[in-house]
Amino acid sequence: MLVISFIAFVVITAMPSDPVDIAVRAWNLSATEETVAALRQQWGLDQPFLFRYLDWLSRFVQGDWGQSFQSGLPVLNQFLERLPVSFMLGFCGLGLAVIFAIPLGFFAALKPGGAIDRFSRFLSVFVQTIPAFWSGLMLLWILGAKLHWIRPFAQDLNAILMVILLIALHSTAVLARVYRKALSDFTTEPYFKTALSKGLSMRQVFWRHGNKAALFSLFAAVHSEAGWVIGGTATMEILFNFPGISQLLVQSIEARDQMILQAYVMVVALWMVTISIVVKVTQHLLDPRIT
Template sequence: MRAAASLLAVSALAFLVVALMPADPVEIAIRAWNLPANPATVSAMRAEWGLDQPLAQRYFNWLAGFVTGDWGRSFRTGEPVFDEFMKRLPLSLTLGISGLVLAGVLAVPLGFAAALRPRGIADRFSRGLAISVQAVPAFWLGLLLIWVLGVKFQLIRPFSGGPSIYALAIVLIALHSIGLFARIYRRDMLEQTGQPYFRTAIAKGLTRRQAMWHHCHCSALYAMLSAVRSEAGWAIGTTATLEVLFGLPGVSQFLVQSISARDYSALLAYIMTVAVWMLTMNAAMELTMRRLDPRSA
């Protein structure tokens, strides 16, 4: 129920903001398509796109169509927005989810090594990684890797859309979260080493490594997963940046092309897709954390 109310509030606010954006999509389309800018043409296009209706009526008409799968037609391409998104959404989801999964998989051993030897090499590396990726934009790092790997050593073909470009995009998405996940995992694991049950495990003959893995890992993983929800938002932004940078045919590239045309239907579809993504990630993480919580056993 809360999710539905949140989506409804997001849809109303998004529709209002998009509708009040400066510039008229009809005027933009007339200039782009070299149509006669006479009152008859303008009136016909506004009626065809439903822009001659009151704002409230336009919102309810759009909302009724959206929930039934009719997301409107793109002002820019003339194609149904739903079809345009369904062609591009799998790529964007694959990049974002793969990046988050890769970050989590790599963060666990890095965080464990950092907790096992505080102030050691892994500890310093994870700290440096967490700080540096926050200071370096993904766009700049992507350009640097294109120059190094594509121009200098010719290991990849930039803008080719091949497997190497997809892999590079996933690594860059993961890179933003690995350091943060590792630091959270390390912090919680070190906190658990101060608990009585950990000292009891050591007294029973387990090594520090064994005791940390068997008795601290689940709690540290629980803490790390709580950060995935916030990082899911960053993954959207990084995915959008890399789709534009590498020329990948994802949803975000379609959005960038639609902004200048004031393509209302495409903009609203993107906002709602992001909202559903965030709610889905929150629900998935809550379910996973509930299963990992020892108190729920």
């Protein structure tokens, strides 16, 4: 987190823009020398780079995330208003993907080459080929404009469920194939044949003996999918006009709002670290040999 914070601060600070000029235009202030000097002193922009970074870092860990150059509002307050929306979409989408992937991958491995196996393969190729925003646009057009089943940009329960399903769709296909591959590899193990010789059915052997190993591989893949979920959540927030942090990010990039951008990088880094810890703990529970 410390390394990420420093690299992000270097890159964001090096952007070709002056936060004071942005604030003057956004707040309709008079661009006098006194005003510019006062703002630069207030935000510490007149200090050396390393001092600015250490000052920002010390304030950040204490909960002072700075002031938006665009709106003048505290950055932390803006994030606290929008984070619940983004985390709800991201966590629910990723959790739903895991729930869907297990039965889909299980039955695909149970009958290789069968209808479910072919469907999971097609779904995996489809979501890897079709961008998430295109799928969202098509659903908005079909369900909203043509069938009138939903109200576009209404931000009601139907829209929330559709966004979560769209986010889960991509990860479900990928995780199901990972789970299916792990179960298929399990059939080459000696204890698989031993379990069959005891009179257990293929389904019982898979579930009782192969499930733990498959779940281990599944949760290992969850970590990489968590990164995609961030991008998928951002796409859906913008497409469906949800007031999450990704929508705020797009507005802040356009305005070169450095404080918002820096906080966003740290929140995303914290998301990835948290997912990594959860995955490691889950893997340890499945296999105590993992430390």
